[in-house]
Amino acid sequence: MSELRHADPHHARLLNPQNLSTHELSPQNQALLQLGQLLREENYRFITVTPLTHKRVNTRPENAKARSLTDIFGWSRPFDRTLVDARMFALMEQAGVLEAQGDSWLSRVRWSSFGDQLLVHSRYPTEAADAVFFGPDTYRFAQAIDAHLAQTHAAGIRRAVDIGCGAGPGALRIATACPQAQVVAVDINPHALGFTRVNALLAGASNLEACASNLLSDVEGEFDLIVSNPPYLLDPDERAYRHGGGELGAGLSLAIVDAALSRLAPGGSLVLYTGVAMRDGADPFLARLGAALNGRDLQWSYREMDPDVFGEELLEPAYASVERIAAVVLVATRNKAS
Structure with a gap:
């Protein structure tokens, strides 16, 4: 990224906002961006709750397996391959966010609603040392x-x-x-x-x-x-x-x-x-x-x-x-x- 420099010394090393593009993303994150765009097209929404609430909701017997995109990308529940179409599954593979769990799959990321925006972050439970929290x-x-x-x-x-x-x-x-x-x-x-x-x-x-x-x-x-x-x-x-x-x-x-x-x-x-x-x-x-x-x-x-x-x-x-x-x-x- 190139730098903008102004005469004002207090504003040294200003960043050029026009240079932000998909070229700055790794191939995996480019696929992740496309996944977010696809979810937005599907009118996906999810309000992320506290870890304790998340745990309590997920332990209900009826929530053992995902039945919707919200269950997959919000509640971090295991899902069957047939629940998502080929395009979405391929993007998850390309983004490196698929994890096998027996005969089912898990998403390694969550997507949360933030006003009119969707934000990607780490899945529940956020146990990894480099997990990225949202709540x-x-x-x-x-x-x-x-x-x-x-x-x-x-x-x-x-x-x-x-x-x-x-x-x-x-x-x-x-x-x-x-x-x-x-x-x-x-x-x-x-x-x-x-x-x-x-x-x-x-x-x-x-x-x-x-x-x-x-x-x-x-x-x-x-x-x-x-x-x-x-x-x-x-x-x-x-x-x-x-x-x-x-x-x-x-x-x-x-x-x-x-x-x-x-x-x-x-x-x-x-x-x-x-x-x-x-x-x-x-x-x-x-x-x-x-x-x-x-x-x-x-x-x-x-x-x-x-x-x-x-x-x-x-x-x-x-x-x-x-x-x-x-x-x-x-x-x-x-x-x-x-």
């Missing part, structure tokens, strides 16, 4: 971005980045709402970046570029909008899509705040959606944020979007002292130069 947190993250864009001058957003983009929903939300913006989606997981490129092309978001970066270390310049929905749980297996590290899973969220604040353009904002383990009626993440944000040249707000998420995690030993896990939204905006 109710994703929908809440999108709501946080929408709320911010509704309160700001979206046309003034020239450059944006989604840190830890996963399947790319945050970056896509910005790219479609701000077609004038150059949007960068970064992740350390190559699997996530591949999904993001497929999803961007399927959505027609030619102003979005996915690239490998550990936080913002491998991209340059300042941003008018930085968003992130990082993992925030303590995962015994330390899977990248779940494990936040640090104290009760807050480590990565705090690292993102630290990395983002120095990269905001004047008037630029960080929108962070994350989860916080609450103890003794107190919010330890908010206390850490106060020390990091107060006294800086910015304005910030903080709110609970949902007071109780992933309650099943409280059964784990690491959460023995935790009362609840809350979904929270931080918005920090750098003051404009006077």
Whole structure:
């Protein structure tokens, strides 16, 4: 991909939105894109639920085998070869997303509805170390971005980045709402970046570029909008899509705040959606944020979007002292130069 360079040094290494094309995809991901296009033609829709709800629904006896495309690509149920036509089966083979299970087959990917778009991501259960998660947190993250864009001058957003983009929903939300913006989606997981490129092309978001970066270390310049929905749980297996590290899973969220604040353009904002383990009626993440944000040249707000998420995690030993896990939204905006 060629680079656009502007006289403004704060906007170095801007990406050329016109160069996004299927040529950037591997042959497997080109087939995956065609599969998404075919599903869209079939008016496929699926709202992805929490893993616990998914498990409960799938364990019902009548749901042992797939009976529809939604069962195959949404609920991740085994299916008979006769349930899909030859074209769809061939695309699944070409995309490398078919897995044999006895006399049946499984799809290695799921497709989820995201407004009018379809996004591809990892199948249920997301057990692999490089799994790419999508779920109710994703929908809440999108709501946080929408709320911010509704309160700001979206046309003034020239450059944006989604840190830890996963399947790319945050970056896509910005790219479609701000077609004038150059949007960068970064992740350390190559699997996530591949999904993001497929999803961007399927959505027609030619102003979005996915690239490998550990936080913002491998991209340059300042941003008018930085968003992130990082993992925030303590995962015994330390899977990248779940494990936040640090104290009760807050480590990565705090690292993102630290990395983002120095990269905001004047008037630029960080929108962070994350989860916080609450103890003794107190919010330890908010206390850490106060020390990091107060006294800086910015304005910030903080709110609970949902007071109780992933309650099943409280059964784990690491959460023995935790009362609840809350979904929270931080918005920090750098003051404009006077």
